[in-house]
Amino acid sequence: MADATFRVEDRPDGSRNVVLSGCWSLRAVDNNFADLREQLRPFFADPFTHWDLTGIEQIDSAGATVLLSGWGHRLDNRITLLPEQRTQFTTLASLPARLSMQTGRGRVKTQAQRSWESYLAFVSHLLDFIGLMGALLLEILHLLRHPHEIPWKEISANVYKGGVLALPVTGLVGFMIGIAMSYLMALQLRKFGADIFIINILGLAIIRELGPILMAVLVAGRSGSAMTAQIGVMRVTEEIDALATMGISRVLRLIFPKVIGLTLVAPLLVFWTSCWALVGGMIAAKLQLGIGFAFFLDYLPRVVQPVNLSLSMVKALMFGLLVTLIACHFGLRVKPNTESLSANTTTSVVVAITAVILVDAVFAIFTRNVGL
Amino acid sequence: MSMNPSAPVCEVCNVWTEYGPTIIHQDLNLEVQHGEVMALVGGSGSGKTTLLRHIVGLTEPSRGEIRLFGKVLATLDREQQRQTRNRFGMLFQQGALFSALNVFENIAFPLRELRQFDEDAIHLLVMHKLALVELEPRHAWLLPAQLSGGMIKRVGLARALALEPELLVLDEPTAGLDPDRSENFVRLVKNLRHQLGLTVIFVTHDLDTLTSLTDRVAVLADQRIVACCELRQLGMVEHPFAQNFFQGVEHRLKLLG
Numbered sequence: 281m282a283d284a285t286f287r288v289e290d291r292p293d294g295s296r297n298v299v300l301s302g303c304w305s306l307r308a309v310d311n312n313f314a315d316l317r318e319q320l321r322p323f324f325a326d327p328f329t330h331w332d333l334t335g336i337e338q339i340d341s342a343g344a345t346v347l348l349s350g351w352g353h354r355l356d357n358r359i360t361l362l363p364e365q366r367t368q369f370t371t372l373a374s375l376p377a378r379l380s381m382q383t384g385r386g387r388v389k390t391q392a393q394r395s396w397e398s399y400l401a402f403v404s405h406l407l408d409f410i411g412l413m414g415a416l417l418l419e420i421l422h423l424l425r426h427p428h429e430i431p432w433k434e435i436s437a438n439v440y441k442g443g444v445l446a447l448p449v450t451g452l453v454g455f456m457i458g459i460a461m462s463y464l465m466a467l468q469l470r471k472f473g474a475d476i477f478i479i480n481i482l483g484l485a486i487i488r489e490l491g492p493i494l495m496a497v498l499v500a501g502r503s504g505s506a507m508t509a510q511i512g513v514m515r516v517t518e519e520i521d522a523l524a525t526m527g528i529s530r531v532l533r534l535i536f537p538k539v540i541g542l543t544l545v546a547p548l549l550v551f552w553t554s555c556w557a558l559v560g561g562m563i564a565a566k567l568q569l570g571i572g573f574a575f576f577l578d579y580l581p582r583v584v585q586p587v588n589l590s591l592s593m594v595k596a597l598m599f600g601l602l603v604t605l606i607a608c609h610f611g612l613r614v615k616p617n618t619e620s621l622s623a624n625t626t627t628s629v630v631v632a633i634t635a636v637i638l639v640d641a642v643f644a645i646f647t648r649n650v651g652l
Numbered sequence: 653m654s655m656n657p658s659a660p661v662c663e664v665c666n667v668w669t670e671y672g673p674t675i676i677h678q679d680l681n682l683e684v685q686h687g688e689v690m691a692l693v694g695g696s697g698s699g700k701t702t703l704l705r706h707i708v709g710l711t712e713p714s715r716g717e718i719r720l721f722g723k724v725l726a727t728l729d730r731e732q733q734r735q736t737r738n739r740f741g742m743l744f745q746q747g748a749l750f751s752a753l754n755v756f757e758n759i760a761f762p763l764r765e766l767r768q769f770d771e772d773a774i775h776l777l778v779m780h781k782l783a784l785v786e787l788e789p790r791h792a793w794l795l796p797a798q799l800s801g802g803m804i805k806r807v808g809l810a811r812a813l814a815l816e817p818e819l820l821v822l823d824e825p826t827a828g829l830d831p832d833r834s835e836n837f838v839r840l841v842k843n844l845r846h847q848l849g850l851t852v853i854f855v856t857h858d859l860d861t862l863t864s865l866t867d868r869v870a871v872l873a874d875q876r877i878v879a880c881c882e883l884r885q886l887g888m889v890e891h892p893f894a895q896n897f898f899q900g901v902e903h904r905l906k907l908l909g
Contacts, residue, residue, distance in 0.1 A: 378775040616797040619752035
């Protein structure tokens with residue numbers, strides 16, 4: 281197979297004749313049609329050039345397309361073709377041209393249209409979310425009447441996956457944050473000679489705020505994204521439909537165990553995270569300010585009222601529920617393509633963390649008189 | 653570039669495939685000549701798809717080598733590998749279309765990767781491939797999830813044909829299609845083969861597809877090719893699977909005359 285080439289001859293009438301030869305096809309792998317098009321450009325532009333294709337060994341649709349689009353999608357008597365080449369070119373020329381087709385793309389939206397669309401998207405999310413909570417409520421009512429249908433195994437699996445397997449990472453992050461906070465505050469407090477207050481600050485901040493928030497962020501990133509991806513892939517592979525045809529409620533089997541499992545395990549995770557953060561804080565306080573462990577632990581319950589612990593547990597329950605519901609909500613909205621899967625997983629984590637912080641702020645305002 | 657038309661397009665030489673203690677292929681040999689349609693048949697789990705994946709270079713055999721167009725894929729450098737891979741097209745069993753891209757972009761993808769065509773040419777080529785597999789231009793803007801099973805196979809075929817390959821590798825091309833559609837699909841592949849001068853290797857369970865499409869058939873059983881011959885000569889092969897198989901094919905062959 282010879283590569284595609286061409287030579288230019290002068291015709292008696294002063295115009296030029298381009299004689300093509302070789303193999304104008306992709307099968308001759310050394311052909312580069314971008315270069316060929318570039319070399320032919322001056323002849324494409326000249327309306328008096330004649331073209332002779334009869335010397336071509338073989339031409340495929342790729343070669344023909346490059347020539348045809350150079351000629352402006354028209355065949356005329358300047359072009360000499362073999363009969364089978366003529367059929368090939370006529371077929372190509374009869375295909376719908378690019379500009380004649382409505383591609384469904386490229387329409388520019390105005391700002392108003394875009395805001396209206398995002399408003400509609402928000403409303404649809406809200407409705408879906410409310411629908412999901414309603415479905416979950418109905419399932420819970422159903423389970424209250426038929427307790428033998430409670431999916432204990434799935435719940436236990438979720439407690440293990442979302443809780444037990446999260447212990448190392450939440451513990452480590454809590455510990456590190458505890459050290460960092462205690463270390464920084466120790467430097468400030470020492471300036472005022474208020475060393476002892478490190479226990480108040482650490483105790484309140486960690487137990488009341490940081491523990492629940494840290495847990496929620498970690499769980500949203502760890503378990504929330506996994507849930508969205510799992511439910512999403514199950515939608516893509518029609519596994520959810522398979523469940524439905526077996527008469528098994530997807531909410532009961534997929535959503536309910538996740539919600540219950542993670543909501544129940546969240547307070548325990550918060551407790552665990554807060555403990556490690558306090559341990560980190562204690563160590564830094566001992567190294568920086570010389571406050572002994574025994575004194576720290578003895579003084580802590582006196583300055584941090586036990587009600588703060590209850591608040592923290594309530595928050596943990598709320599955050600666990602919120603993160604799981606949001607994860608499941610976005611999982612169920614995944615459309616059967618990879619783009620939608622990645623977009624929904626990302627959005628799920630972002631929305632979960634934002635929602636948790638929002639709820640935390642509102643909660644802080646309403647409980648400002650409790651336990652301080 | 654020179655090419656010897658008599659050299660086999662694909663040679664499988666003494667290939668062994670082992671997954672731990674499980675042996676899938678044992679000293680397997682196969683040759684596919686230029687321009688022929690070769691069917692690969694065998695029981696479920698006999699390693700047909702595995703062999704196909706070896707051929708297209710997705711996996712490597714434990715021993716032995718596979719030459720495509722006279723070259724062993726794994727020994728080539730990146731650029732040569734890309735060039736050789738562009739000389740064959742593969743249709744996967746489930747289509748393996750890019751789910752985030754519409755039909756047009758799916759078919760345009762290999763063309764764009766080549767970086768030789770402008771938008772105008774790409775558009776024309778995609779429309780040409782769509783016409784080739786008998787889809788309408790309006791189908792170009794659908795997403796893979798909106799397509800029926802038969803359409804997915806067609807789009808997959810159009811994508812496999814985008815770079816004008818010499819060799820087409822089809823994994824169960826008619827599985828999951830109704831008899832009408834599978835007949836259409838077979839007719840389509842047959843036409844394309846004549847139009848484009850293709851060599852085709854395909855795996856199938858469907859006897860109708862087999863009888864109407866294939867020149868030669870390779871029977872994979874007992875971890876090797878027990879027969880590689882024309883369909884009509886299969887009756888003479890002394891192997892229970894081949895015999896069994898031939899009985900299914902026999903009356904279809906008679907119908908064809």
